[in-house]
Amino acid sequence: MIVLGTVGLVFVLVQRMSTAGGEVALPPTSLGQPAGTRLLSVAAAEGRFAVLVARPDGTERLLLLDAGRGRVVGELRAAE
Numbered sequence: 001m002i003v004l005g006t007v008g009l010v011f012v013l014v015q016r017m018s019t020a021g022g023e024v025a026l027p028p029t030s031l032g033q034p035a036g037t038r039l040l041s042v043a044a045a046e047g048r049f050a051v052l053v054a055r056p057d058g059t060e061r062l063l064l065l066d067a068g069r070g071r072v073v074g075e076l077r078a079a080e
Contacts, residue, residue, distance in 0.1 A: 031063060032072055048073070 031037070036056035043050045049065040064074035 031065075033061075033063075 033053055034056060038054045040052040040054055047067050049067060051063045051065060053063060054060050062076040063072050066073045
């Protein structure tokens with residue numbers, strides 16, 4: 001449930017940014033994270049979005065989303 005809210009928030013942010021700057025809006029998508037994942041921050045960077053999430057197990061991950069395709073194209077973790 002929280003993941004869907006996170007995706008919705010990311011989608012709204014992208015839509016607002018795309019209206020102002022003429023960029024392509026990110027289509028609705030799933031971040032593929034477990035239920036209970038929380039969105040900590042979102043930042044745009046050269047056609048991609050970096051989304052910092054906190055997972056229910058206490059780990060944090062930085063997900064890289066391709067703005068054109070609307071899918072996760074990379075993931076960074078501090079530790080395994």
